[in-house]
Amino acid sequence: MRYLSTRGGVEPVGFSEAVMMGLGTDGGLLLPESVPRVGPDLLRDSPRLSFQDLALEIMAPFVGDAIPREDLADLILCSYATFSHPQVTPLVRVGAQPILELFHGPTAAFKDVALQFLGNLFEYLLERDGGRLTILGATSGDTGSAAIAGVRGKERIQIFILHPAGRVSPIQERQMTTVLDANVHNIAIRGTFDDGQHIVKALFNDLPFKQQYHLGAVNSINWARILAQMVYYLYAWGRLSGGDPGYRLSFCVPTGNFGDVFAGYMAKHMGLPVDRLLIATNRNDILTRFVTTGIYEAGEVHPTLSPAMDIQIASNFERYLYYLVGEDPAAVRSLLGEMSRTGRMQVTQGQHATVAHDFDADAVTDPQVLEQIRRTWERTGYILDPHTAVGVRAACSRGDMVCLATAHPAKFNEAVREAIGIEAPPPPCLQGLLEKETRCACLDADEEAVRDHIRTTLAANSQ
Ligand SMILES: Cc1ncc(COP(=O)(O)O)c(C=O)c1O
Numbered sequence: 001m002r003y004l005s006t007r008g009g010v011e012p013v014g015f016s017e018a019v020m021m022g023l024g025t026d027g028g029l030l031l032p033e034s035v036p037r038v039g040p041d042l043l044r045d046s047p048r049l050s051f052q053d054l055a056l057e058i059m060a061p062f063v064g065d066a067i068p069r070e071d072l073a074d075l076i077l078c079s080y081a082t083f084s085h086p087q088v089t090p091l092v093r094v095g096a097q098p099i100l101e102l103f104h105g106p107t108a109a110f111k112d113v114a115l116q117f118l119g120n121l122f123e124y125l126l127e128r129d130g131g132r133l134t135i136l137g138a139t140s141g142d143t144g145s146a147a148i149a150g151v152r153g154k155e156r157i158q159i160f161i162l163h164p165a166g167r168v169s170p171i172q173e174r175q176m177t178t179v180l181d182a183n184v185h186n187i188a189i190r191g192t193f194d195d196g197q198h199i200v201k202a203l204f205n206d207l208p209f210k211q212q213y214h215l216g217a218v219n220s221i222n223w224a225r226i227l228a229q230m231v232y233y234l235y236a237w238g239r240l241s242g243g244d245p246g247y248r249l250s251f252c253v254p255t256g257n258f259g260d261v262f263a264g265y266m267a268k269h270m271g272l273p274v275d276r277l278l279i280a281t282n283r284n285d286i287l288t289r290f291v292t293t294g295i296y297e298a299g300e301v302h303p304t305l306s307p308a309m310d311i312q313i314a315s316n317f318e319r320y321l322y323y324l325v326g327e328d329p330a331a332v333r334s335l336l337g338e339m340s341r342t343g344r345m346q347v348t349q350g351q352h353a354t355v356a357h358d359f360d361a362d363a364v365t366d367p368q369v370l371e372q373i374r375r376t377w378e379r380t381g382y383i384l385d386p387h388t389a390v391g392v393r394a395a396c397s398r399g400d401m402v403c404l405a406t407a408h409p410a411k412f413n414e415a416v417r418e419a420i421g422i423e424a425p426p427p428p429c430l431q432g433l434l435e436k437e438t439r440c441a442c443l444d445a446d447e448e449a450v451r452d453h454i455r456t457t458l459a460a461n462s463q
Contacts, residue, residue: 008329046238
């Protein structure tokens with residue numbers, strides 16, 4: 001399988017190169033040249049197959065001959081052995097509502113599904129090709145810990161994660177800083193998340209530095225993350241359909257960067273019988289406005305009770321745009337140009353009709369989130385995290401659909417306490433964090449200070 005850039009400026013590359021490249025060298029996002037089909041046999045067999053079996057069937061055609069099938073199977077087994085639930089992403093009934101729990105990985109968030117796999121995939125490719133990688137990222141809380149959990153202890157990988165000092169929740173901070181593996185380097189920046197993000201971008205733009213230290217990213221633009229997330233759509237379908245290819249299932253997806261819901265779109269593109277895909281946003285509703293009006297226009301970012309979705313520009317949206325404009329990179333470039341010149345882009349009426357055919361969308365306010373957490377708790381005794389509550393609230397008036405549960409509620413206990421007066425009991429991976437030993441450097445929000453710190457740490461680690 002070969003991969004192309006949404007902006008058309010990358011010579012087609014194989015799966016391994018696409019994974020190592022992350023963001024296309026032309027600034028675009030990578031997509032497969034063609035989309036393999038889910039065959040009727042796989043649909044029929046899916047109720048009997050485990051998550052890991054389904055992952056192998058979904059991933060193998062996208063990986064092509066880049067990795068032998070047995071090695072891919074091992075990578076998948078090893079990636080999901082860290083999950084605390086034997087079904088990996090169990091489908092549970094909360095009252096009448098089916099909920100797909102994606103939070104049984106090592107950091108209790110859906111990102112583990114992709115990042116556990118990506119960490120092992122990186123390690124496999126680096127060992128095979130004799131490379132090294134320095135992962136650099138800024139986090140506002142959640143992605144950092146999932147990325148660290150994905151690569152901790154891996155010999156050929158060093159990871160540096162910047163977080164804003166004192167501005168992530170104590171649990172989130174400890175999830176990162178209590179990981180003491182020698183290849184994990186946390187940096188608390190005396191500044192904001194944006195300061196950290198700015199420094200990371202500046203270091204990626206310093207090409208000699210980037211090349212010397214083999215800088216790489218793990219954010220949701222990496223194709224392998226989308227690939228891993230496609231699996232659970234098929235898993236849920238298999239559990240509810242009885243394998244009947246005529247059975248159509250709808251999903252509601254709490255959405256920020258458009259990665260998770262794009263994985264659902266790709267699963268549908270592969271031929272999974274998906275009926276509706278409902279995009280559920282919080283007050284940061286650029287995607288809901290786009291689905292309703294055909295205009296994509298960033299507004300201010302508002303802090304909400306579902307902070308991982310406080311996003312205005314959705315980094316994976318460009319992938320959808322590529323399909324929407326008929327796989328035409330020139331049309332993608334033109335819309336992105338319009339966006340950077342005017343702060344907005346508008347698709348044609350015909351394209352807007354396609355968008356409305358592909359997605360439903362709804363924006364949910366914080367008071368509605370609190371009410372939903374309370375209502376679900378009172379009726380069923382189940383505690384929703386605020387991100388999942390955005391989805392459940394959006395879905396409640398729209399008929400049957402599976403809601404994706406993207407985080408364990410104990411990660412967001414302030415909102416839970418506000419809603420129902422008690423906290424969700426933490427799962428084992430979140431217990432005792434506040435008492436554990438930590439390691440973290442604290443630096444000024446200064447590019448040079450971070451560059452120096454990375455240099456000296458890597459020099460010390462290579463001795
Ligand atoms: C808990 C949680 N829910 C939902 C989302 C939204 O996912 P996406 O950004 O892929 O749309 C995120 C993303 O960070 C998240 O952390």
